[in-house]
Amino acid sequence: MSGAGRRVAIVGVGYSTVGRDTGLSLKQLIAQGAAAAMADGGVEQADIDGVAMHAFPQHFVPAYECGALLGLPSLKWTSGSIEGPAFLSAGIHAAAAVASGTADVVLALRPMLRLGATGPTPGARAAGGRQFLEPFGAGRPAQWAGMIKQRMMSEFGWGEEAFGRQMVAQREFAAMNPDALLRNRITLDDYMNTRYVAKPLRLLDCDYPVDSCGAVIFTTEERARDFKQKPVFVESWSFGTSGESDFELAEDMTRTSSFDAAAAMWARTSLTPQDVQVAGLYDGFSPITLNWMEALGLCGRGEASDFVAEGNTSLGGRVPVNCDGGATNVGRVHGVNHVAEVVRQLRGTSGDRQRPDAKVGVAANSIAAFTACMLMSAE
Amino acid sequence: MTTETAPVRPLPLIDDETRFFWDGTREHRLLMQYCADCKRYHHYPRPVCPGCLSSDMAPEELSGRGRVYTYTIAEQAFHPFFADRLPYVLVVVDLEEQPGLRFVSELVQCSPEEVSVGMPVEVVWEDVTEEVTLPLFKPAGSADRAVQA
Numbered sequence: 001m002s003g004a005g006r007r008v009a010i011v012g013v014g015y016s017t018v019g020r021d022t023g024l025s026l027k028q029l030i031a032q033g034a035a036a037a038m039a040d041g042g043v044e045q046a047d048i049d050g051v052a053m054h055a056f057p058q059h060f061v062p063a064y065e066c067g068a069l070l071g072l073p074s075l076k077w078t079s080g081s082i083e084g085p086a087f088l089s090a091g092i093h094a095a096a097a098v099a100s101g102t103a104d105v106v107l108a109l110r111p112m113l114r115l116g117a118t119g120p121t122p123g124a125r126a127a128g129g130r131q132f133l134e135p136f137g138a139g140r141p142a143q144w145a146g147m148i149k150q151r152m153m154s155e156f157g158w159g160e161e162a163f164g165r166q167m168v169a170q171r172e173f174a175a176m177n178p179d180a181l182l183r184n185r186i187t188l189d190d191y192m193n194t195r196y197v198a199k200p201l202r203l204l205d206c207d208y209p210v211d212s213c214g215a216v217i218f219t220t221e222e223r224a225r226d227f228k229q230k231p232v233f234v235e236s237w238s239f240g241t242s243g244e245s246d247f248e249l250a251e252d253m254t255r256t257s258s259f260d261a262a263a264a265m266w267a268r269t270s271l272t273p274q275d276v277q278v279a280g281l282y283d284g285f286s287p288i289t290l291n292w293m294e295a296l297g298l299c300g301r302g303e304a305s306d307f308v309a310e311g312n313t314s315l316g317g318r319v320p321v322n323c324d325g326g327a328t329n330v331g332r333v334h335g336v337n338h339v340a341e342v343v344r345q346l347r348g349t350s351g352d353r354q355r356p357d358a359k360v361g362v363a364a365n366s367i368a369a370f371t372a373c374m375l376m377s378a379e
Numbered sequence: 380m381t382t383e384t385a386p387v388r389p390l391p392l393i394d395d396e397t398r399f400f401w402d403g404t405r406e407h408r409l410l411m412q413y414c415a416d417c418k419r420y421h422h423y424p425r426p427v428c429p430g431c432l433s434s435d436m437a438p439e440e441l442s443g444r445g446r447v448y449t450y451t452i453a454e455q456a457f458h459p460f461f462a463d464r465l466p467y468v469l470v471v472v473d474l475e476e477q478p479g480l481r482f483v484s485e486l487v488q489c490s491p492e493e494v495s496v497g498m499p500v501e502v503v504w505e506d507v508t509e510e511v512t513l514p515l516f517k518p519a520g521s522a523d524r525a526v527q528a
């Protein structure tokens with residue numbers, strides 16, 4: 001357990017309809033996602049006494065409004081965050097609320113509407129820190145991801161294959177996942193032939209923007225017995241932040257705060273990196289996935305390329321990574337999938353994608369300025 | 380000359396905290412905040428020194444020399460102004476005054492094939508409007524060529 005407090009379990013995971021241009025509103029997506037997680041866990045409205053929400057500011061629905069939306073009229077605790085590392089921002093708040101005794105059954109939500117490859121509004125002035133990026137044609141996420149990928153390649157002597165092999169492995173998982181949106185198998189050649197967005201970052205290094213709402217339900221070990229799924233326990237977690245709030249200014253781009261989040265997570269558990277058998281590592285951009293392999297100690301610094309090339313992260317490997325296909329293939333549900341698939345794996349319900357005998361798994365979100373990771377176990 | 384339809388480069392919304400920087404660039408001087416108490420430069424401009432929380436910070440001029448920490452070649456434009464400038468090179472420059480003191484800019488007078496990590500670079504000025512001059516970078520020691528406005 002993560003320090004003092006009650007042991008936390010995950011008892012339900014689910015998604016709304018996930019797709020491009022679903023025509024669904026944010027509130028429709030939230031209602032669908034919540035209902036799916038509740039149905040998965042056999043959780044009733046009357047059971048839920050807390051809601052944690054993470055969303056981008058332009059697509060934010062306050063957590064208390066979700067309570068009203070979902071017929072949860074008397075919540076003991078709500079939390080809304082527009083900042084931080086994707087779904088785990090809400091997921092860690094929910095787990096901490098349960099551990100502390102502030103709430104007993106918490107619904108954590110991550111809704112989003114598809115964001116295209118938009119940039120600054122023409123004619124608008126760039127304010128705050130943006131004024132040191134946008135006038136130069138910089139500041140888009142794909143561009144800092146390209147900078148990070150380039151730095152990893154230059155510092156570690158990697159080729160683009162380092163990233164391509166992981167993307168090929170994830171598509172192989174996606175081909176076995178009926179819920180994935182991109183399911184045609186690809187080769188390393190296919191990867192190397194896709195266009196660049198911000199060289200060396202290619203289109204196939206990027207996640208797939210969608211409308212979605214993912215939901216995860218957290219409760220205590222004791223209450224978990226009331227629900228229908230085999231509980232998955234949350235062993236430890238941490239956020240990480242860095243001394244610079246802009247991704248482009250990360251002091252050490254091949255390290256970043258992911259290493260600090262992982263160190264803090266490992267410091268609060270008797271489990272070790274060698275115990276991890278399955279992982280959901282953020283793949284908004286593929287360099288982030290490889291960074292987390294090293295941050296979490298699944299392999300050494302600068303060794304993620306070899307770790308992937310040796311097959312460790314593929315189907316049948318020692319630590320399969322992103323076994324649902326990842327956000328590059330199931331769509332940008334923004335970190336929920338990295339928790340949800342690890343939960344399915346630890347339940348032993350991932351079908352053809354199952355990592356045999358998986359008992360310990362880890363999920364991790366984001367890179368650089370804000371990061372988070374969560375360690376889970378089946379027992 | 381701009382017409383009504385020609386896309387205009389995104390310009391900074393200059394505020395009290397950043398005015399010294401843009402006042403400096405207009406005079407072709409690269410200025411950054413320097414903390415008198417812990418003797419460190421900071422970028423972007425900020426109200427207190429994150430090293431020691433002192434607010435005794437004043438602009439100091441930098442040499443404008445550094446090395447490429449990393450880069451990316453922009454192959455897709457996210458703003459119409461940059462659409463016909465593709466591909467262009469974005470660099471994170473490690474400025475020589477202090478380890479880890481960085482500046483994000485465009486590398487000009489250098490083809491995408493020529494840029495590399497560790498490459499020495501130096502500032503070159505692009506006067507965009509009467510108000511705004513951008514500090515761009517070019518390979519160190521190369522003869523200055525006119526920059527496309």
Ligand SMILES: [Zn+2]
Nearest residue numbers: 414417428431
């Ligand atoms: Zn100071």
